[in-house]
Amino acid sequence: MKIYGMRWVGSRTSNYDEMRDFVANKLGLTMGLDQENAVVFDFPDGSAFEVFKPTDNEHSFFDHPVPGIIVDDVRAARAELEEKGVEFIGEVHDGVDTSWGTAWSHFTAPDGHTYVLISRPAMHPGKTAREFDELRICLKVDDIDEAVKVYRDGLGLPVVDDWTHPGGQRGVLFGVAPAAIELFDKDQWDLVDDSELGERTGTDHALRVELADTDAVEALATKLEKLGVGRDGALTRTPWEQNCLRMSTSEGEQLTLFTLPAEERVVREHARSLLPY
Incomplete structure (x- = not known):
């Protein structure tokens, strides 16, 4: 049981x-x-x-x-x-x-x-059965201590495991809930770059953090700046009515802080409420 x-x-x-x-x-x-x-x-x-x-x-x-x-x-x-x-x-x-x-x-x-x-069924809102207990997204970083500051102290993610092997190899695992995976084809990726930044970065992955409103975006951006995360541009409103602020970590990881339009936020909150945990 x-x-x-x-x-x-x-x-x-x-x-x-x-x-x-x-x-x-x-x-x-x-x-x-x-x-x-x-x-x-x-x-x-x-x-x-x-x-x-x-x-x-x-x-x-x-x-x-x-x-x-x-x-x-x-x-x-x-x-x-x-x-x-x-x-x-x-x-x-x-x-x-x-x-x-x-x-x-x-x-x-x-x-x-x-x-x-x-x-309750272990299904996401699309009604497809989930075949695993936890999904992990792994990122390689050059300075793990600096990266930990961003994710733990900046984004507020709890550290659930932190290990060092006898040879000195180290890893840190953060708890993240709720989370989602978003897939873009090349044209959609370019559209997002053009709309949010006005130029194409050439990257192929990014982290996106949803916030309640633009005040929350500004507050988190200011907090992240103190931890070495830089702003790549100004807060921008996309054609699909998201407010987005592009930032980059010292490792070059793309981090986008964004808000959803009110109706879409209600839909996403309802979808998250259907998750079993």
């Missing part, structure tokens, strides 16, 4: 309208699913808070918030826990198109409270 964490909380309440208003307008969470007997609110990390109406009889067996534990396979996880004496409530439920999870099953823990196992 592989557990990814607690990523769902459900609450059944007789004060449904007040609770819905509280989560939406006071906590400020985004509504993800509006169902007949419940509403699901999304957290930025892809977690969810689901509020059930008192008319939702399928969840009448609990009257307290229920945490959801995300697992690969609900049925396999349930069978494993049942062998260890855990008592489950009812059968495994399979989701439909409008369900947050694909399957779930409730159980009672020793504290007397109800918990639920939930599975």
Whole structure:
């Protein structure tokens, strides 16, 4: 049984309208699913808070918030826990198109409270099954200490491993989430160069960092400059309404800070919320 964490909380309440208003307008969470007997609110990390109406009889067996534990396979996880004496409530439920999870099953823990196992497909928003646990992009650098400053102190990425072999060879691994891979054909690459910089750099790879707005772009650019990252030009607005600032590390790595237009940002945030972790 592989557990990814607690990523769902459900609450059944007789004060449904007040609770819905509280989560939406006071906590400020985004509504993800509006169902007949419940509403699901999304957290930025892809977690969810689901509020059930008192008319939702399928969840009448609990009257307290229920945490959801995300697992690969609900049925396999349930069978494993049942062998260890855990008592489950009812059968495994399979989701439909409008369900947050694909399957779930409730159980009672020793504290007397109800918990639920939930599975979500390990798919990206394009609905293609991911065949790996982690993708690593490797960059060769001449001065690893200087590079670490940019990624750790500048971009704020956490170091999850830092090793040195007996022969002195060193590597550093950063945790990056969320992330995406973007492929351009040659014409698209040239178009991006022309639009963002006004000239073609001749490079064949780049790092692009999405930020909320131009103030955030300027703040990060100023921070990176103090770590030796130079500006290649001014903040530019592309024909596709992105605001982009080209920068280069001392190693010559291209780093583009950019913002998305409002509608596209909403689409990307929703896509990221569908990722399993």
